[in-house]
Amino acid sequence: MSVRRPERPARPQAEEAAGPRAKAGVAAWAIPLGVIALTLAAGFGLELWQGGWWALLAIVFVCVVLLAQELEPRLPLRYRGAYQRVLALGFPLALLLVWEWLAGSGVLNARWFPPPSQIAVALWELTVSYDRFNRSSLLGRPWLLPSMFAESGWAGVQALVRESHVWATLSRVLGGFVIGAVPGVLVGMVMGLNRTVRMMLDTTMSAIYVLPKIAIFPILMLVFPNPFGEGPKIAVVAISAFFLVAISTMAGVQGIDKVYLEAGRNFGANRAQMFRHVILPGALPIVFSGLRLALGTALIVIVAVEFVRADRGVGFMIFYYWQVLVTPRMYAALAVVMALGVALTALLQYVERRAMPWRRGSDGHG
Amino acid sequence: MSAKIVARAAEKRFQTRQGWMTALHDFDLEVAEGEFLCLVGPSGCGKSTFLRILAGLDHATGGEVRITPGPDPKQPLANVVFQEYAVFPWKTVLANVAFGLEMRGLSRAAREATARRWVDKVALTRFVDYYPAQLSGGMKQRVSIARALANDPQVLLMDEPLGALDAQTRAVLQEELLQLWEESRKTVLYVTHSIDEAVFLGDRVVVMTAHPGTLKTVIEVDLPRPRDLGVMATPAFAALTGAVWEALRDEVRRAMAEQA
Incomplete structure (x- = not known):
């Protein structure tokens, strides 16, 4: 009858287990290291990179995994957390480095797969510059805010916000998400509580649910007085x-x-x-997993809609820079979409932790 | 002493796909004010059904089942300590214990003062702000017991409350439960499938027949109170559990044969 704590493997046991395996351990280190060396030598010496770079990378990847698995049990417990972060962040970093190198050495066509360094430069340019042709910018040039406000008041601020691709997408996603999710929770509650309503709506809902929402965008454009305005985009x-x-x-x-x-x-x-005391908190964990899915879907849908019909938004950016063949900027816009996804998910997770304090630090029950 | 709980020719029938099923049939029982009554019987004999009827979660389809109301109309009739850990995972220990009082509209200060007193009584003072997921099974069930007692019902209904616990935790909680009961002497209806538990806790043990459930026999437990676990080693205790088992054995066999 004590408070549960996460189990930790006892340290002496780990050392004991490592003892008899010491001999096998040498081979476990030496073989992957040797294979990596051979692979790299063959790659450079025999120019194997040109055709079989992906196979060589796969071999190196497997060897790195084997090495990391040998290393992990030998690490003191206090370094395990740092080790996990190194793995989680190190892999994408390594991926970018490999990409950079493959694109730089001409193995990958840099026109279609520009090196990450070029993409980063493009992202920086997009952030600080103003696109005269589209009369837009990525973030709305926030450094102009004070002078614009002094010049033309709130109208100036609004003009800056309106020129921003990120704000355009963000407002559509957040606006649409709130407008859809709030009635969604209410209708879902009624359906969960009332058998009659559930039986009447369930089949219909399931049928509409599987329909790709981009497919009803043309109808929504007809419904709204301004088919090219924000209305249909937020509605979808x-x-x-x-x-x-x-x-x-x-x-x-x-x-x-x-x-x-x-x-x-x-x-x-x-x-x-x-x-208030039973149904709402009882349903909340599943409601939040629905909200997470809905947020991801909202981002997918809005990018698709912006491909089709928009003059602002990150989806528009991706499509525009593809059309004009400025691929580094297209990739920069893709990176912005990923960043938006990560940021919005983090925001929702923050709300989730605040709304369900009982799930923090618990072992996941209830 | 007057009868606090009265059942006369109580009947409960369910509609199933196979037709009507009788869970409780011609069931007569009287529980005196302040009595600790244990109900044992083979699984599926309707003992939980009877408890649910008393709790207002179900209703009898025939006969009469009632709790004689006390003088104070505000005092709740019956609260249940449920079989599984039915404490709300989304409420802290304190909020769980204060739940019944909150539903009755007591002010925050009043209900928390009462709840704190009960949290102390079940020895969870340190864990008052913990959530159930951070507690062990025995602690959760103490919260459940405190939640029912803090609401001060006229009758306490317990539906195999310790069934899911390991043997040692169970023994400790049985003793704690008896101590709490000695203080208040509330009317208790305790459903269990453990013969030892029934004899150790109860003033009387009612044995029910296998499906359809009806009263088979009543065994008076004349062990002196207050009791502690030492009583289980006495010959009198062994004689009583033997008598209960004698009455129960054929019913368990019948129930098993029917299910097979």
């Missing part, structure tokens, strides 16, 4: 979010253990109390 994001959130909320409500509902009833909870 909202619709995508709505069905995902509604369906997962319904599942969350239905998945609540019956014993919690009975406990609520036995202790005299009325309908409102039942909802």
Whole structure:
């Protein structure tokens, strides 16, 4: 009857286990290192890179994995966390370095796969410059904010915000997400609680849910007075979010253990109390996994819509720089999409931790 | 002493795909005010069904089942300590214990003062702000017991509350439960499948027949109170558990034969 703590393997055991394996350990180190050396020598010496670079990389990758696995149990426990971070961040870094080198040495066609350094330069240029032809910029040139505000007040600030690709995408994603997710949670709750409503809506919802939302974009353009404005773009994001959130909320409500509902009833909870104290918190974990999915889908949908019909937004950037064949900038825009995805997910995870404090530091039950 | 719980010819029938099934049939029982009554029977004999009817989670399809209300209309009739760990994972220990009081609309200060007192009584003072996921099974079940008692119901219903615990934790909690009960002497209906537990805790042990459940026999437990675990080593205890087993054995066999 004590507080549970994460188990830690006892240190002496690990050392004991390493002892008898010392002899095998030498081979485990030497063989992968030798293979890496041979591979690199063959690559450079025999010019094997040109045709079989991917096979050589695969061999090196396997050897690095073998070496890392030999290394890990020998590390003192206090370095394990740092080691895991090195693996997690080191791999993408290594990938970029290999890419840089392959593109630089001409193995990869730099026109279609520009080296990461060029992409980084393009990203920097996009950040600090203003595109006169499209009358737009990546972030809306925030360094101009004070002077524009002094010159023409809030109208100036709005003009800067309007020229920004990132703000265009972000406002569509966030606006559509909120407009879709809030009713999604409400409808999902009703569907979870009321059998009749569930039976009536479930099939229809499932059918609409699997429909690619970009396919209904033309209809939405007809529905709104300004087909080229923000309305249809936000609406298509909202619709995508709505069905995902509604369906997962319904599942969350239905998945609540019956014993919690009975406990609520036995202790005299009325309908409102039942909802507030039992149903809402009980469904919340599944609701949040629905929200996470919906956020990712919202980003996918908005990039697709911006390909088709927009003069602002990161999706527009990707498509535009592909059309004009400025590939480093196209990749820079792709990197921006990834950064947006990571940032939005982190934001949602922050909200999730705040909303469900009972899941922090727990072992995952309930 | 007057009867706190009365069941007369109680009947519970369920509709299943195979037709109607009788869970409880012609069941008569009287539980006196302040009595600790244990209900044992083979699995599926309707003992949990009877408890659920008393808890207001189910209703009898025939006969009469009632709890005689006390003088204070605000005092809740019956609260349940559930079989599994039914404490809310999203509430802290304190909020769980205060749950019933919160549902009854007590002010935050009042309900937390009462809840704190009960958290102290079940020896969870250090864990008052913990969430259930951070507690062991025995601690969770203490929270569940405190949640029911803090609400001060007229009748305490316990549905195999210690069934999921390991033997040692279970023994400790049985003793703690008896100590808590000695302080309040509430009417308790305790459903269990452990004969030892029933004899150790109860004033009377009611043995039920296999499906459909009805009363088979009642065994008076005349062991002196307050009891501790030492009583289990006495010949009187052995004689009582023997008597309960004698009554139960044929029913368990019948239940097993029916399920096979």
